[in-house]
Amino acid sequence: MEYLKRLALLISVIILTIFIMGCDSQSDTAENPKEGSKEAQIKKSFSKTLDMYPIKNLEDFYDKEGYRDGEFKKDDKGTWLIRSEIVKQPKGKVMKTRGMQLYINRNTETAKGFFVLKEISENNNRVNKDKEENTK
Template identity: 40%
Template sequence: MNKYKRLLLLTGVSLMMLNTGCSNITLTKNQKVEQAFEKHLSIYPVKNLEDFYDMEGFRDEEFEKNDKGTWVVSSYFSEKASKKEPLISRGLVLFINRNNKKVKGNYIVDKITPDLKGNQSVEYPVEMKNNKIIPIGNMPREIKEQIENYRFLVQDESIGDLSKLKRIKERYNEEMPLYTQTYELAKNNNINKWVQNKYSIDEKKAELYIEKSGELKGSSIGYLNFEISYNPRYKNHKYYSESVQYQPSKELD
């Protein structure tokens, strides 16, 4: 566990030096955004989800003095077979409370139809014990198996050095503030291969889209999430999305 704390600390110190002029390197806006993204994503991987109990993220005035915070880990996979077919999403959100060392959450299945009239959303409650995600109550066998076999990318892979990826585009709005960057992922990229294997996608290139709201230096009010997309501009669109956030527990009660 100490290695994660050291990694977060060292990353934060490095960014502080760069942002306060302690380095001779002048960073471009793109580099500053990339480094802010990498700081947030530097915890990947966390093999054991219960390790989040001992990890502390960025704290600000939104946290009460005695609040150890809650990690919110969520992901989902969405696919749309054609323009006329509904968008089907399946995913899991976990609330990992560091105060009571308990985990609650939901497995969520969404169906969004083109006319929006047939939209459906079903939530199945879950908990976590001994690093295993456990379904609660009655539910279809298929759903129960999907929950028991669920894994987050954060458990298995490192995001890596973003500067080594081919950046396709970027968009910044510092008034909101909102920062986004899109990269190309080769078909043999480690996180691309992870999604391909998990969701039975043919080997192909993908796009990595990262979005962050709030100040670059960090804020519990903001968020950062990323998507790995396949055929994003075509009718048979598929994408995987994941987010790991550190939030005040009072906001989640």
């Protein structure tokens, strides 16, 4: 009788162990593909966005879709503003900034922009030297 109780206890422990291990391995396989697919989707989204750079032709911008809300007409592609600036300060000299702004009208497929030079002195008074250069 005691032998049967020990055998039943041993079998139930083995079954319980197998059940717990089976549930654990199923949860791992169920979670990993979901996380992997999310990560893959994020990587795919970033690569889709970044594959277009560097731009060799401005006409590539005209076909891109941006954010749209109710204020846009159906055929209105909008105007994009691209701005870039760099600041340099050699030792013992005045801080100088150089930058540009480019307006890309996607409806008329034209681009217009200007170049900006600024000097910032020690007393933080800005002296702007704006120079406008139209580009088409």
